Amino acid sequence: xxxxxxxxxxxxxxxxxxxxxxxxxxxxxxxxxxxxxxxxxxxxxxxxxxxxxxxxxxxxxxxxxxxxxxxxxxxxxxxxxxxxxxxxxxxxxxxxxxxxxxxxxxxxxxxxxxxxxxxxxxxxxxxxxxxxxxxxxxxxxxxxxxxxxxxxxxxxxxxxxxxxxxxxxxxxxxxxxxxxxxxxxxxxxxxxxxxxxxxxx
Numbered sequence: 001x002x003x004x005x006x007x008x009x010x011x012x013x014x015x016x017x018x019x020x021x022x023x024x025x026x027x028x029x030x031x032x033x034x035x036x037x038x039x040x041x042x043x044x045x046x047x048x049x050x051x052x053x054x055x056x057x058x059x060x061x062x063x064x065x066x067x068x069x070x071x072x073x074x075x076x077x078x079x080x081x082x083x084x085x086x087x088x089x090x091x092x093x094x095x096x097x098x099x100x101x102x103x104x105x106x107x108x109x110x111x112x113x114x115x116x117x118x119x120x121x122x123x124x125x126x127x128x129x130x131x132x133x134x135x136x137x138x139x140x141x142x143x144x145x146x147x148x149x150x151x152x153x154x155x156x157x158x159x160x161x162x163x164x165x166x167x168x169x170x171x172x173x174x175x176x177x178x179x180x181x182x183x184x185x186x187x188x189x190x191x192x193x194x195x196x197x198x199x200x201x
Contacts (some may be wrong), residue, residue, distance in 0.1 A: 034086065034087040034088065035086045035087070035137060035140055035144070036083060036086040036087045038134070038137050039127065039130070039133045039137050039138075039141065040130065040132055040133060042083065044132070044133060045082055045083060046079060047129075047130045048082075048123070048126045048127045048129070049075055049078055049082065049126070050075070051126040051129050051130070052078075052122055052123050052126035053071060053074075053075055053078075055122045055125065055126060056119075056122055059118065059122065061114075061115060061118050062115060062119060062122070065106060065109070065111065085144055085145070085148075086141060095148065095151065096151050096154065099148065099151050100151055100155050100158075103152075103155055104155075104159075107155040107156055107158065108159050108162065108163070110159075111152070111155070111156065111159075112152060112153075112155075112156035113149055113153045113156060115152070116148070116149055116152040117149070120145050120146060123145060124138060124141065124142045127141055
């Protein structure tokens with residue numbers, strides 16, 4: 001994630017991301033147009049992902065999000081995800097929902113676009129360490145990755161709204177505990193006493 005907070009193409013729901021291809025996406029030899037193939041295919045991507053996680057686990061901002069997780073499983077997911085965004089994303093995949101739903105807990109823990117920027121910076125740095133990847137292809141990968149940034153802005157905003165809602169509910173609950181419940185209990189006792197008195201009569 002490079003610090004790419006300006007000139008970011010927004011991703012609307014149910015629309016494709018910018019395609020990581022150069023030319024036609026169909027026909028013989030079409031896969032050579034995909035960015036993944038131009039950077040050296042799966043072998044180069046695996047090297048980049050390995051380097052990325054070596055950097056990530058030493059990064060003060062991002063490493064806390066990965067404490068206690070199976071890093072090999074996470075690397076496998078990231079490799080598959082990067083393979084997809086560097087080739088072709090099917091029309092039916094809503095990237096906003098796809099990514100947002102898988103990061104709800106992290107958003108609630110404070111994940112936001114600032115962390116995304118750092119993530120992108122480290123991944124692009126990792127691509128630059130792999131021999132044979134052209135600078136133009138690294139920059140194209142950075143642009144594709146950056147197009148995801150609005151999802152993290154939205155996710156952080158939604159988490160903040162959830163947190164504010166929970167805090168407002170708790171404040172009302174505390175207020176009821178201080179004032180409402182004793183009053184309600186008193187009313188209930190008075191009402192019960194009234195019923196008992198009427199029965200005695």
